[in-house]
Amino acid sequence: MEKALKDEEKTIVKRGMKVAKKRKYGEIQPGIKWGPFVLRLPGVHVGISWPEVLQGGVLSLATGGALAPLMMQYFDISFEVAWSIVAIHLFWVWTQTFLFGDAYTAGWITPSLPLTLVFLGNYAPGTEAVQAMIAITFIVCALFLFFGLTGLGAKFNSIIPVPLKAGIIMGAAIAAFQSELTRVQTLPITLITAWIVVLTIMFSIPFKKLPNSKIKLIVTSNAILAGFAFAAIAGLISGELTFDIEWGIFIPQYGEMLATISPWGVGMPTFSMFIAAIPISIMIYILVFGDLLVADTLLKGADKARPDEKIDVNHTRTHFALVFRNLGQLFTAGVLIPLHGPIWTGVQVYIIERYKSSKKALDSIFTGTINWYWLAFPLAFLTPMIGIMAPLLPVALSLTLLLTGFACAYVAMSMVTDNTSRGLALAIGMLTAVQGPIWGIGAGLLLYLILIGKSNQPSESENQEQQQENSA
Incomplete structure (x- = not known):
């Protein structure tokens, strides 16, 4: 084992991935500890992995740019802001x-995201919608802080009935699909092309049955990028679609941004906005805890496959980090519609599969996660990249919502195992998507007590056992 690891280290050095800080076998990747956090820098504490840097930079920029049309619509701001x-x-x-x-x-x-858009639709675009989003941000951060300090997140999650959680997730799916039925009318050929390509690569059973090859592996690993490429061709x-590419450096509109979309400029939300934001904030936290459970499951598989590194998972640290990220975003750049969350699921799966394949591919799990993002930040200030991305932003947004809806739908369906719970989850989902989160939670709890009753609620383990029996 030691000889194999030394051989792999030699290969890593030859590829220019040598790092200043070496990890002892079976220990956590070194870094600079500060409080409950650990700082690790690319090229210092982890190696540079160019496949992650290049692909991650482009995809992070394209996906992040999908927020621009949404913020223009709901916050009534210019493209530059x-x-x-x-x-x-x-x-x-x-x-x-990294931090x-x-x-x-x-x-x-x-x-x-789809549920938040439904909530913001109740407020006038501009200052009112910005203040409503500020209210959500503060309440969600308060929940992160409370559950991070107390460690009661798992207990809270277990109290919420499974059909109600499934209904909330189904509501996100329905709201996402509703938005896309409207959006497709603006770019029908472009968007439908993107949908077909991405859904075929990611979910098509006939496609999965095709013989494995390097081309198939490359296409599967770059499904969203393939969707962009085909959409650009179809749009042209x-x-x-038309592309207007200019050379130069983008100068952020910092003053106007803080004046129109941050608490410094628009002021604090009203008391009624805070009250109205409580139900959707609770829904958001439930969805975040679900993301953490998915992430932990993925990392456990990676930890088992790579005994040379101990992957440190700490939910308290994650809760605190989400507080810092969302408040940092709020006070330095204004509100963000979907809020900062713990995991980009598709990318997490991709990086973990690379990490599990060998130490040569990724020396540390952080070699993948840290390198994935950093190139996107400087690329965002290059006007040629903006010229390429700007026409494709509706495509990026559409694919984000479509995949969110698709994933939320099958996750919600897998959570409930009897017909009453399935019908209840669909009803809660429709109420949440159409009438809003207050109706979703209020009417959902009432319907749950009438149709199922607290004493008849199966545990999550029983639900998982039933799912396994159904799939057998």
């Missing part, structure tokens, strides 16, 4: 792994 927020938010996404020391590939609280041929 929206892009300034996108650029700065990329830095705060990166901090989860705070989590092994998660950070992202947004993506499943909450149909005339739906």
Whole structure:
């Protein structure tokens, strides 16, 4: 084993991935500890892995840029201001792994995005919607802080009935699909092309049955990038997309950004906004805890496959990091519609599979997670990249919501195992997506007590056992 590891280290050095800090076998990757957090820098505490740097830089920028049209619509701001927020938010996404020391590939609280858009639709675009989003941010951060300090997140999650959680997730799916039925009318050929390509690569059973090959592996690993490429070609041929590329450096509109989209400029939300934001904030926390459980499951598999590194998972640290990220975003660049979350699931799966393959591929889990983001930040300030990305931002947003809806739908369906619970989850989902989170939680709890009753609620372990029997 030791000889094999030395051979791999030699290969890593030859590839230019040697790092200043070496990890002892079976220990945590070294870094600079500060409080409960650990700082690790690329090229210092972890090696540079160019496949992650290049692909991650482009995909992070494209996906992050998908927020620009949303913020323009709901916050009534210019593209320049929206892009300034996108650029700065990329830095705060990166901090989860390099500054705070989590092994998660950070992202947004993506499943909450469709529900948040439904909530913001109740407020006038501009200052009112910005203040409503500020209220959500403060309440969600308060929940992160409370459950981080007390460690009661798991207990709270276990109290919420499974059909109600499934209904909340189903609501996110329904809201996502609703938004796309409207959006597709603006770029029908471009968006439908992107949908077909990405859904085929990621979920098509006939595609999965094709013989394995290097081409198939490359395409599967770059499904979203393939969707962008085909959408760009279809959009150019149909005339739906035009690209205007200029050379230069983008200067962030920092003053206007703080004046129009931050508490410094628009002031604090009203008391009624804080009250109205409580139900959706609770929903968001439930979705975040679900993301943490998914992330932990993935990391356990990686830990087992690579005994040379101990992956440190600490939910208290993650809760505190999310507080810092969301408040840092709020006071340096204004509100962010989906909020900062712990995991970008698709990328987490990709990096873990690379990490599990060998030490040559990724010396440390942090070699993948830290390198994935940093190039996106400088790319965001290059106007040629903005010229390429700007026409494709509706595609990026559409794919984000489509995949969110698709994933939320099958996760919600897998959580409930009897017909009453399935019907209840769908009803809660419809109420949440159409009428809002207050109806979703209020009517959902009432329907749950009437149709199922507290004493008949199966435990999560029983649900998992039933799912295994159904799939057998």
